[in-house]
């Protein structure tokens with residue numbers, strides 16, 4: 001059997017490779033940084049780390065979500081230190097109290113008589129490109145970023161086959177019913193790889209493979225445009241024990257219900273579409289061997305307000321997440337071993353991983369390689 005090589009162990013442990021990925025994939029691509037509903041009102045903000053940079057994401061007076069570096073233009077202080085909050089009257093630096101409007105412009109600099117003079121207009125917060133799409137906030141640190149459609153929308157099209165299909169879930173209308181954060185002792189790429197194959201499903205996911213029996217064969221569906229894996233006979237819904245779930249989302253066609261569509265959108269966003277809710281994952285790489293994963297379960301607002309019990313639905317992917325992240329952590333342990341210094345192999349149903357590896361290799365080469373890594 002002719003098997004393709006996987007990435008070698010150091011790709012998952014090396015500081016220089018991690019830094020190169022952050023400089024490229026996470027600094028020039030569209031990175032999912034949260035849900036738009038986290039910024040419900042003007043002045044609502046969250047702070048997020050992207051590619052090692054602290055960013056402020058805030059909704060301005062006109063209702064537009066904006067992103068800025070969380071760095072004061074005076075002498076560089078970190079400005080907002082909370083994870084989330086509201087700054088209805090502007091963004092004030094805690095050092096010398098410079099005040100910025102919600103659109104980033106410098107509005108006041110105390111005790112300087114003519115601060116509005118020449119140059120003040122250039123002292124607004126440094127902006128970061130932001131797109132609010134599919135109900136999510138995406139940022140791009142590049143000075144002249146590629147279009148969102150050329151990046152995320154293209155990947156969505158490749159997976160879903162048509163531009164219309166994803167619209168049937170009305171992602172921008174759905175609301176978070178449950179959010180969980182997982183601190184995973186694994187490199188972010190192991191988590192992307194894990195979500196990109198179902199070869200592990202029969203061994204790792206007893207509940208998921210009961211609901212979706214075709215996953216017992218170990219073949220994923222990511223490479224088949226527009227294909228959703230079907231629920232098993234006698235399965236009532238996408239719940240931990242197959243009991244019936246929630247009312248179906250209203251815009252779905254009959255043949256789109258009772259199906260599961262999994263999407264992996266690099267560099268850091270996963271989407272899982274089922275008939276009555278959507279599960280969204282975003283990855284925050286923290287170190288070569290550490291990744292924070294935020295998972296949001298989003299539902300139709302009318303389902304949430306009607307008081308339906310969402311727990312059986314949440315529990316299925318919460319268990320799946322726990323199983324995935326435990327096995328990714330076990331896999332990370334092997335990455336430091338001499339026995340994996342030259343890597344392993346990919347079996348035929350893991351071809352998607354090879355494409356992801358090529359994407360990462362190309363990005364790291366763009367960064368001039370990872371000096372000192374020696375395993376490229």
Ligand code: FES
Nearest residue numbers: 072074075093096
């Ligand atoms: S560093 Fe922010 S006001 Fe001085």
Ligand SMILES: [Fe+2]
Nearest residue numbers: 194204205324
């Ligand atoms: Fe899995």
